[in-house]
Amino acid sequence: MTTSASLEFDHVELLIGSVESAADANAKAVRNTVLSPRFYTTDFAAMDRLNIEAVRAEWDVMMKEYEGDNNHDHFQRDAQFAEEVKTLMPQLSPEMRQEFLDFLISSLTSEFSGCILYNEIRKNIDNPDIKQLMTYMARDESRHAGFINQSLKDFDLGIDLGQLKRTKAYTFFKPKYIFYATYLSEKIGYARYITIFRQLERHPDKRFHPIFRWFERWCNDEFRHGESFALIMRSQPELLRGVNLLWIRFFILAVYATMYVRDHTRPLLHEAMGFKSTEYDYEVFRITSEIARQVFPVEVDIDHPSFRAGMERLVELSIANAQAKERGGLVGNLLRATTAVQAVWTFGRLYFLPVKRNALPTQIRVQPTW
Numbered sequence: 312m313t314t315s316a317s318l319e320f321d322h323v324e325l326l327i328g329s330v331e332s333a334a335d336a337n338a339k340a341v342r343n344t345v346l347s348p349r350f351y352t353t354d355f356a357a358m359d360r361l362n363i364e365a366v367r368a369e370w371d372v373m374m375k376e377y378e379g380d381n382n383h384d385h386f387q388r389d390a391q392f393a394e395e396v397k398t399l400m401p402q403l404s405p406e407m408r409q410e411f412l413d414f415l416i417s418s419l420t421s422e423f424s425g426c427i428l429y430n431e432i433r434k435n436i437d438n439p440d441i442k443q444l445m446t447y448m449a450r451d452e453s454r455h456a457g458f459i460n461q462s463l464k465d466f467d468l469g470i471d472l473g474q475l476k477r478t479k480a481y482t483f484f485k486p487k488y489i490f491y492a493t494y495l496s497e498k499i500g501y502a503r504y505i506t507i508f509r510q511l512e513r514h515p516d517k518r519f520h521p522i523f524r525w526f527e528r529w530c531n532d533e534f535r536h537g538e539s540f541a542l543i544m545r546s547q548p549e550l551l552r553g554v555n556l557l558w559i560r561f562f563i564l565a566v567y568a569t570m571y572v573r574d575h576t577r578p579l580l581h582e583a584m585g586f587k588s589t590e591y592d593y594e595v596f597r598i599t600s601e602i603a604r605q606v607f608p609v610e611v612d613i614d615h616p617s618f619r620a621g622m623e624r625l626v627e628l629s630i631a632n633a634q635a636k637e638r639g640g641l642v643g644n645l646l647r648a649t650t651a652v653q654a655v656w657t658f659g660r661l662y663f664l665p666v667k668r669n670a671l672p673t674q675i676r677v678q679p680t681w
C-alpha cells in the first residue's frame with residue numbers, strides 16, 4: 312500500500328468506523344451524525360391543507376404513472392444475482408468491503424427514511440391528492456429499502472427496520488423545509504444512481520456487485536418522487552420567492568456539501584467503479600442542478616473556483632475533526648471545537664458566493680434522460 316493510499320484509508324477508518332457484526336450495522340443505522348441520513352417528521356395539519364389545483368393537469372398525468380407501477384416486478388433478485396455475490400464478494404479487500412457496507416447502510420437508511428416519512432404523512436392526513444401520492448411513494452421506498460437489506464443479509468448484516476423505526480431520533484421540519492430537502496434528496500438520489508449505472512454500463516468489468524444492475528429502473532422511481540415535490544412547490548409559488556430563496560440556497564448547499572464530504576470518505580468505492588470521488592460528485596451536482604431549474608429560481612455556481620476550494624476545505628476539516636476526536640482529552644476537544652467553527656465559517660463563505668438565476672419554465676415536469 313502506498314503512503315497516500317494508507318493515509319486515505321486512515322481517514323476512511325476514522326470517519327466510517329468499521330462494521331464487523333449485525334449489531335455494528337444496526338448501531339450505525341441508528342446513529343445520527345452531521346453526515347448520516349436522518350428521519351423526519353412534520354406538521355401534518357399543514358400538509359393536509361395543501362391545494363395542488365394550480366398544477367392539476369401535470370399532477371393527474373403523474374398519478375397515472377404511479378398507478379401504472381412499471382417497477383412492480385423489478386425488485387426481485389434473479390439466479391445470476393446470487394452467483395455474482397458468491398464469486399465477487401470474496402474478491403473485495405477488507406477496506407473496500409467496509410466502504411461498500413457503509414454505502415449500503417447509508418443508502419438503506421436514506422431509503423427507509425423516505426418510507427417512514429411518506430407513510431406517516433399518509434396516515435395522518437385526509438387530503439386525497441397528497442394521501443394518494445404518499446401511499447405510492449411509501450410503496451416504492453419500502454421496496455428500495457427491502458432490496459438493499461437483502462444485500463446486507465448476504466453479509467449477515469441485515470438491519471432490523473422495525474427496531475430502527477422505533478429507536479432512531481426524528482427531526483421535525485416544517486413542510487416547506489421537507490419539500491426543499493426531500494426534493495433535493497430525491498433528485499440527487501436519481502443523479503447518483505444514474506451516474507453509477509452509466510459508468511458501469513460502459514465498464515462492466517468494474518461492476519463489483521450485482522445490485523448496480525438494478526439502478527436504472529430504480530432511479531426512475533426517485534426521479535418521479537422528485538417530480539412530485541416539484542409540482543407541490545410550483546403549486547405554492549410563495550415557497551419559491553422572497554426570503555424563501557435564501558432557504559433554497561441553504562438547502563442546496565447543505566445537501567451538496569454533505570454529499571461531498573461523505574463521498575470523500577469512500578475513495579476506494581469510487582475508484583473501483585473507475586471514478587475519482589471529486590469527478591463523480593461534480594457530475595452528480597451538474598445533473599441535479601440542471602434538473603432543479605424546473606423549480607428553483609436560484610442555482611449555486613458549482614464551477615466557481617471558490618466553490619470548489621470551499622468543498623475541499625470542508626473535507627479537510629472533517630478529517631481534522633475526526634482525528635481530534637480520536638485523540639480525545641482537552642487538546643482533542645479544543646481541536647474539535649476549532650475545526651467545527653472553521654467548518655461553519657467555510658460553509659458561510661460558500662453560502663455568500665454569487666448564485667445563478669433561472670426563469671421557471673411553464674411546463675414543470677422534465678424527463679429522466681441522463
Ligand SMILES: [Fe+2]
Pocket residue numbers: 422425451452455532533
Ligand atoms: Fe428510493
Ligand SMILES: [Fe+2]
Pocket residue numbers: 425452497500532533536
Ligand atoms: Fe425516493
